[in-house]
Amino acid sequence: MRILIALFILIGSSTAFAATQCTTADKSTWQDQEKFQAQLKEQGYKINKFKVTEGNCYEIYGFDKDGRKVEIYHDPVTGKAVKSEYHD
Structure with a gap:
């Protein structure tokens, strides 16, 4: 049972x-990076x-x-935002 719990923790993390x-x-x-x-x-x-x-994003x-x-x-091919985070 402990092995299963450890496995789930590793997979989740x-x-x-x-x-x-x-x-x-x-x-x-x-x-082009400059034009973008x-x-x-x-x-x-x-x-x-x-x-x-590393995930091939701008x-x-x-x-x-x-x-x-x-x-x-941003997706560097389409320029669309893939993920956005706003900070205070």
Whole structure:
């Protein structure tokens, strides 16, 4: 019984720390990073940090047009937000 409990804990914890996955598309199909950031800035975003994640996302840290602090994961092919987090 203890082994089963330990197994469930391990399975649960590994999925909790799984990275956000945005795409499996080849990088040659991704939007240009500079142009993508420029589009976000035109929409009113202030980008403090931009990075490419292990889950193949364009991730930004900064502020949205309303001044809210955000962390957003974007699909680098479509540009759509996959995951958004707002911080106070």
